[in-house]
Amino acid sequence: MTTAVDAATVAGTRKRSFLQRNPVLRRLIRHKAFVVGAGLFLIISLVAILADFIAPSDPSRMAVRFRFRPPSAEHWFGTDNLGRSQLSRIVYGARLSLAIGLAVVIMNAVFGVALGAASGYFKRLDNILMRVTDALMAFPPVLLALGIAAALGPSSLTAAIALAAVYIPRTARIVRASVLVVRELEFVQAAMAMGAGNLRILRKHVLPNCMAPLIVQLTFVFAFAVVTEATLSFLGLGSPPPTPTWGNMIAEGRQYIRDAAWITLIPGLALAVTVLSLNLLGDGLRDVLDPRLKISQD
Amino acid sequence: MASTPPLLSVRGLRIEFGTDQGPATAVDDLSFDLRAGEVLGIVGESGSGKSVTALSIMGLLPTPPGRVVAGEILFEDSDLLKKSRTDMRKIRGGAISMIFQEPMTSLNPVFTIGDQLTEAVRWHERVGMAAARGRAIEMLHKVGISSPERRLEDYPHQLSGGMRQRVMIAMALSCGPKLLLADEPTTALDVTIQAQILDLLRQLQEEFRMAVIIITHNLGVVAEFADRVLVMYAGRTVEHASVEGVFDRPSHPYTEGLLSSIPDIEADVLRLTAIPGTLPNPHELPPGCRFQPRCTYARDECAAGPPPLVPVAQSHLAACIRHTGYRRGAAAPPAMAGVR
Numbered sequence: 001m002t003t004a005v006d007a008a009t010v011a012g013t014r015k016r017s018f019l020q021r022n023p024v025l026r027r028l029i030r031h032k033a034f035v036v037g038a039g040l041f042l043i044i045s046l047v048a049i050l051a052d053f054i055a056p057s058d059p060s061r062m063a064v065r066f067r068f069r070p071p072s073a074e075h076w077f078g079t080d081n082l083g084r085s086q087l088s089r090i091v092y093g094a095r096l097s098l099a100i101g102l103a104v105v106i107m108n109a110v111f112g113v114a115l116g117a118a119s120g121y122f123k124r125l126d127n128i129l130m131r132v133t134d135a136l137m138a139f140p141p142v143l144l145a146l147g148i149a150a151a152l153g154p155s156s157l158t159a160a161i162a163l164a165a166v167y168i169p170r171t172a173r174i175v176r177a178s179v180l181v182v183r184e185l186e187f188v189q190a191a192m193a194m195g196a197g198n199l200r201i202l203r204k205h206v207l208p209n210c211m212a213p214l215i216v217q218l219t220f221v222f223a224f225a226v227v228t229e230a231t232l233s234f235l236g237l238g239s240p241p242p243t244p245t246w247g248n249m250i251a252e253g254r255q256y257i258r259d260a261a262w263i264t265l266i267p268g269l270a271l272a273v274t275v276l277s278l279n280l281l282g283d284g285l286r287d288v289l290d291p292r293l294k295i296s297q298d
Numbered sequence: 299m300a301s302t303p304p305l306l307s308v309r310g311l312r313i314e315f316g317t318d319q320g321p322a323t324a325v326d327d328l329s330f331d332l333r334a335g336e337v338l339g340i341v342g343e344s345g346s347g348k349s350v351t352a353l354s355i356m357g358l359l360p361t362p363p364g365r366v367v368a369g370e371i372l373f374e375d376s377d378l379l380k381k382s383r384t385d386m387r388k389i390r391g392g393a394i395s396m397i398f399q400e401p402m403t404s405l406n407p408v409f410t411i412g413d414q415l416t417e418a419v420r421w422h423e424r425v426g427m428a429a430a431r432g433r434a435i436e437m438l439h440k441v442g443i444s445s446p447e448r449r450l451e452d453y454p455h456q457l458s459g460g461m462r463q464r465v466m467i468a469m470a471l472s473c474g475p476k477l478l479l480a481d482e483p484t485t486a487l488d489v490t491i492q493a494q495i496l497d498l499l500r501q502l503q504e505e506f507r508m509a510v511i512i513i514t515h516n517l518g519v520v521a522e523f524a525d526r527v528l529v530m531y532a533g534r535t536v537e538h539a540s541v542e543g544v545f546d547r548p549s550h551p552y553t554e555g556l557l558s559s560i561p562d563i564e565a566d567v568l569r570l571t572a573i574p575g576t577l578p579n580p581h582e583l584p585p586g587c588r589f590q591p592r593c594t595y596a597r598d599e600c601a602a603g604p605p606p607l608v609p610v611a612q613s614h615l616a617a618c619i620r621h622t623g624y625r626r627g628a629a630a631p632p633a634m635a636g637v638r
Contacts, residue, residue: 186400186403189404190396194421195388195421204409
């Protein structure tokens with residue numbers, strides 16, 4: 001028996017899985033809120049990606065005979081005022097919401113990081129860039145997004161651009177704050193003493209050490225972008241009506257809310273669950289990646 | 299001795315820092331030569347301008363607020379202060395490299411030491427990954443790290459302070475520098491580790507035949523390692539001599555004070571000797587000799603003007619008016635006489 005045990009322990013120490021060796025992943029797995037959030041978000045993402053297979057019918061196909069059907073075994077989420085399948089519309093709406101959210105996150109990751117890194121690292125740019133971000137941040141987020149979307153005309157693309165413009169200054173702020181801290185650490189000076197140039201130092205030594213707050217920020221940007229996109233399309237400034245979005249579904253169902261509450265309730269719930277999953281995910285990441293916790297353990 | 303041209307020649311260096319109260323002089327009219335393979339110790343209190351001098355040689359002086367106002371830094375007969383940024387980048391980590399005080403934070407926590415060791419080699423010598431890796435292993439071996447192949451995969455947090463400083467030394471020496479600047483390389487380490495690191499530096503200095511400037515406030519480090527010593531006070535050179543000269547015949551009251559501050563291992567003392575007072579505020583420097591307010595020898599004449607750096611023996615310079623033929627009331631003051 002001892003041999004078997006030995007073999008097991010030897011195998012155990014030698015072949016520990018990636019998951020066990022990575023302390024961040026290990027702590028994330030133990031974080032309940034993160035697991036719930038990540039699980040929910042994964043399901044929502046899969047639904048969005050597989051919309052073509054999940055949706056029972058074309059989201060725009062009208063069936064006048066089946067108008068205002070409440071949720072049932074036949075129509076899981078009921079039908080709307082034109083007899084369109086709410087399930088199909090929610091599923092395709094998820095695709096659009098997540099696509100816009102993702103686009104906003106990517107734009108934030110690119111431009112927010114570039115602006116934040118430039119103003120944190122190059123002192124000369126700092127004042128100019130940060131005054132511009134101050135100006136943009138002085139507007140309430142929804143108002144600014146509304147203004148930009150109205151100026152550019154309603155479409156998914158303009159909604160994404162408007163949302164990116166709203167959140168990029170906030171991301172840049174967070175990146176700048178981390179860069180200001182990291183650039184003063186000794187290893188940056190040591191890298192300079194080894195002859196590394198500014199861009200190389202930024203890319204290899206500064207930014208990798210600023211990732212934790214950035215990742216957390218981006219999950220929250222994703223959540224806010226989903227909500228604000230719904231707001232824009234509710235107000236008619238997102239994707240125009242034939243395209244199903246959670247925002248315009250709520251807007252269209254609004255007039256029937258007394259008799260057919262599910263038409264507004266279901267997209268509202270979808271929105272709430274998506275944002276909740278992203279917030280749980282972000283909270284978990286923040287708890288695990290928080291730089292302050294990390295330093296205290298060093 | 300003097301026939302070989304110096305590797306590094308600092309001439310009349312003056313560095314100012316812009317502050318809210320106007321410019322503050324951090325280094326004032328500093329000059330010294332360093333020949334290839336020579337070890338110079340720069341000694342002084344915090345704020346005396348030691349580190350700023352090293353950073354200006356590296357071209358890493360934070361500008362603004364720092365600014366080199368006058369002087370030149372000749373390295374192999376060309377002025378480093380006039381070089382372009384690109385040229386300076388090639389020199390840094392190549393012909394001149396530097397090690398820092400804080401080994402705990404001088405390595406990037408998100409990369410393995412292998413990554414960091416190979417980065418500089420690949421950049422400076424344009425070699426491939428395999429060659430750079432070979433060099434990294436060789437250098438780790440040279441700085442006394444066991445099983446270097448495995449250590450390459452380690453992250454900085456897996457190493458102790460002494461090990462990290464060894465890695466920093468390996469990194470600094472990986473491109474075969476002619477000049478190494480060591481800014482308090484042992485200050486943050488345990489005393490036993492300090493001795494090991496100093497031995498290692500000494501041994502590598504001989505092996506690589508490189509010139510070293512070691513910056514410290516610890517005269518013990520200087521005695522063990524340096525050939526010559528430059529004592530700085532408030533940005534000025536107060537004494538510049540061989541190690542023997544400084545320890546046997548300290549010729550500036552500040553040097554005497556530093557030496558008498560070292561506790562004697564034989565004597566039982568209740569109170570450690572210290573130099574009274576603190577370094578002057580750079581905005582309110584005393585007139586004349588800057589050490590004068592703390593000096594037991596001070597007389598009215600000390601405030602008249604900055605004392606010139608004059609020879610008191612062969613290759614032994616000191617900046618005190620007692621050496622300028624000033625002999626009124628010639629009796630040696632009793633206070634600090636008979637040190638060592």
